[in-house]
Amino acid sequence: MITNHCLKYISNFSRVSFLRIASKASTRFCVRRMSLDHLQRTASNTRHNVVSGATVVKVKDESSTVKKLTLKVHDKRFFFKAGQWVDMMIPKVEKVGGFSMCSSPRKLAQDGLLDLAVKKSNHPPAHWVHTQCREGIEVNIRSGGDTFYDPKPDDPQPDLLLLAGGIGINPLYSILCHVTDLLPKKEENFVILDKNTAGADNFDHAPNKVCLLYSASVEDELIFQRELSEAVEQYPCVDCQYFLTRETTQKTSLPVKNRRINHQDIQDSFRRLRKEKTMVYICGPSPMIETMETILLGAGIGQQQILFEKWW
Incomplete structure (x- = not known):
């Protein structure tokens, strides 16, 4: 169901889209500044056509300052990359x-669910997530973005x-x-989803190696620690390094370096990766x-x- 609030959003977006403050060809990806309105910041970005209702089905503390929401998406045409x-x-x-998704398109295709992890702030939507959001609340969502x-x-x-x-x-x-999702786990046979499932034709096209370098101010802010450790254990091509x-x-027993990511860390990654x-x-x-x-x-x-x- 499209609410009056959602219709107002569509109207506002049509007005904001004329601003076009950045090139649509931009391929640069970052955390959004709270000093600008989200619709203004993303006015030049591609958006998908479907605005779907969604129900909050789970709210979880991922850290002392991050809440993770799981949404059940109503419209089966909704998708994201x-x-x-x-x-x-x-x-x-x-x-x-x-808010950026922190789950895979396959989870949406199979279960109709997507996850968002929201950092605590005074920005009204984030403040709402941390103070008022609860299971059963209905929101409306639309996906977009030019880098994926x-x-x-x-x-x-x-x-x-x-x-x-x-x-x-x-x-x-x-x-x-x-x-x-594209890879078999260790010592397991990989089973492709039915070809009618969204994205199934991509499942045998995975990268050779993946390296994640993940920096946070304190250890509590290194969210998804368990899931990342499991990925490293289950998939030999995945490597994760952590920085505080x-x-x-x-x-914890995470292999953490107490400094920022530096030039040598990047160079070391290319011992595993094909630089070119x-x-x-x-x-x-x-x-x-x-x-x-x-x-x-x-x-x-x-x-x-x-x-x-x-x-910006």
């Missing part, structure tokens, strides 16, 4: 939220280097989940993105291999 985000229209909240991972049968399959800072892990974790920028103590055949996805604070881009270019990575979005 790994790395994209949703506009979320919330009852009685004037601002439209913009969506392998095609006839495309050469690159290796992937994923560089995440803080809550910027969300779209990169979605990409990693999509990758693992403000904390030196460890509460690697696509790099970055999501994090703007200064991190700029630093990572400079390091990558200095390491001989082509500009066309580096993907992130900037909306």
Whole structure:
């Protein structure tokens, strides 16, 4: 059901879309600044046609400052690609939220579910998630974004280097989940979904190697620790490294480095990856993105291999 609030969103988006503050051809990917309205920041981005109702079916504390929502999507035509985000229209909240998926397209295709992890802030949609959101509430969502991972049968399959800072892990974790959906687990036979299932024709087209470098301020903010550890254990082609920028103590057995991601870490990744055949996805604070881009270019990575979005 499309609510009056959702209709107002559609009207507002039509007005905002004329702003076109960035090139549609942009291939740059980052955490969104709260000083700009989400619709303004993403006015030039591609959006899918379907606005679907969705029910919050689970709310979970992923950390002391991050809540994970699981939504049951009503419209079977709704879809997204790994790395994209949703506009979320919330009852009685004037601002439209913009949140990246942290689940795979396969989960949506099979179960009609998608996950969002939302960092605590004073921005009205995020504040609502942390103070008022509960199971059973209905929202409206629309997917979009111009940077994503969506392998095609006839495309050469690159290796992937994923560089995440803080809550910027969300779209990169979605990409990693999509990758693992394409792979057999250790000592198991991989069973393809029925060919009528959305995205099933891509399932035998996975990258050769995937490296995730994941930085956060403190260990509590390294969300999805268990799931990432399981991915490394189950899929030999997946490697994850962790970095803490403000904390030196460890509460888990994760192999954590107490510093920022640096030039040597990038160089070390290319001992596993095919440098000339690697696509790099970055999501994090703007200064991190700029630093990572400079390091990558200095390491001989082509500009066309580096993907992130900037909306300012």
